[in-house]
Amino acid sequence: MNLQSIGLTEIETKEFAQINRDEDLILGRVALEHKRMYRVWTEVGELLSEVTGKFSFQAKSREDFPAVGDWVAVKPRPEEGKGTIISVLPRKSKFSRKSAGATAEEQIVAANVDTVFLVNSLNEDLNLRRIERYLLLTWESGANPVIVLSKADLCQNIEEKIAAVEAITFGGVPVIPISVETLIGLEALEPFLQPGKTIALLGSSGVGKSTLTNRLLGAEKQLVQAIREEDDKGRHTTTHRELILLPNGCVLIDTPGMRELQLWESADGLAETFSEIEVLAENCRFRDCQHTDEPGCAVVTAINDGQLAAERLASYIKLQKELAFIERKANKRAKAEVKKQSKTINKQMKQRKSR
Template sequence: MNLFSIGLTEIMKTEFDNLMTEESLIFGRVALEHKRMYRVWTEHHELLCEVSGKFSFQAFSREDFPAVGDWVALKPRIEEGKGTILKVLPRKSKFSRKQAGNTAEEQIVAANVDTVFLVNSLNEDLNVRRIERYLLLAWESGANPVIVLSKADLCSNIEEKKAEVESVSFGGVPIIPISAETNEGLEKLAPYLQPGKTIALLGSSGVGKSTLTNRLLGEEKQLVNDIRMSDDKGRHTTTHRELVLLPNGCILIDTPGMRELQLWNSSEGLSETFSDIEQLASQCKFKDCSHRNEPGCAVETAIESGLLTAERLVSYHKLQKELAFIERKADKRAQSEERKRWKKVHKQRKSF
């Protein structure tokens, strides 16, 4: 397999060459992750890999471990079809969310992505507040977001729905209605689906990501159940993240449906997603205006004049509060992990 055809760049190749302390090391890209085991695409073989003991010991957090889309340096055991990952190369982008549950740990959904297709279904489940969350994390990831409105064949008021989405998307984010069933609008995705480029499909369960993958791939790789008549949702059957090589050489990452999308360290993404509010805030009388009944508040004036909805400001405050909570919790967890790390080091030293 030609590594440049699956997203390798000259910059990444140079970084790998600088790491080459052993002639036996090779370069590869993580195609699938399952319980700390990794399928890695290399130049000649697909290998089943795990990280080395030293790698695992030195890893400080989940972010340090390989994720789907990562480029890694590994020592192969070709005759066994296996390998050992020694290092993850620096990522040019990563889409992350907070790990589900009562924890402050990052979950990397996809790495080294060029464009994120934020897939939302054009049915009664279309939710602009959810789209705000996806946009926030997409901007933070370093990849370019594209909003894909699926199941256009089931919608009778596409322009009205599209206008709803436009009301929360700024920065020139493309909004593309499609139908993977009838192929409507798929040609508008072509500029992003270029050879060597990596596209991540992200969205809730049942929005049509697997059907779209099948159409782009030209075969039924992902199983898709029929739409439930009760709520117009398809049952999503993707159970893991995986690289898929399209016939034209584009790399696709299909992901399981996200039942919840909790934020993770997204202060810059917040500014991008709510650029309209932050631009208005710069015109407020007081620099520390909280936009809650202060005199001379340009944001509240915009709401009163109909230029901004009250719901959008409520969403902005809610996400600000959520990010602040995650930051405090993550900081406490980092301190705890650092203490555990040093205890492990001291324990190991005493054993010598």
């Protein structure tokens, strides 16, 4: 496989050269991950790989392990179709969310992505607050967001819904309505689907990600299930993240539908997603204004004047509190991990001395 065709640039080539001093490693890209086993695309073919014991020991969190889209240095065993991952190259972007459960831990959904297609259905499941969350995490990831509104052929009040979505982006993000069934709007996606570029499809279950993937791929690779008539929602189809190479050389990452999208550390993404509130806040009388009942609050004034929707401020404050809570939990967890690792190292040193 030609690595340039799946997104390799001079940046990754130079990073790999610094790692490959013994010249027995090869470069590859993680195409699929399942229970710490990885399918890696390389120039000698696809290798089923796992990380070394040293790698696992030195990893401090899930973030340190390979994720789909990562470039990795691999010691190959091509005769077996296997390999060993020695190192993960620095990521140019990563879309992360908080992992499920009470633990404050980062889960990387996709790495080294150029553009994120935020797929939302134009049926009754369209949710502006959820789109805000996706936008926040996409801006934080380092990739560029594009909002794709699917199932346009099933929408009666399409102009009204598009206007509502555009109102929360302030013209800074492309909003593209499409219908895979009637081919409406698909040509507007083509400028982003370029050879060597990586596109991640993100969205809730049943919004049409797998159907769109099949159309772009020109084959029924992903199983597609119909919308449930009783609640107008789609079923979950994709069960894992995977790199898919399109015929024109663009790399696609289809992801499972996210029923729960908990934020990860996204302070910069919050400012980008709610840029109009951030700009207004600069004119508040008090620097630490909470935008509630303080005198001289420019944000509340904008709401009263009809320039800003009250729902936007409510969402901004809610996400701000959520991020602060995650940061507190993450700090506690980091301290606990350092303490745990220190105990492990001390224990190993004592065992060596006793020998």
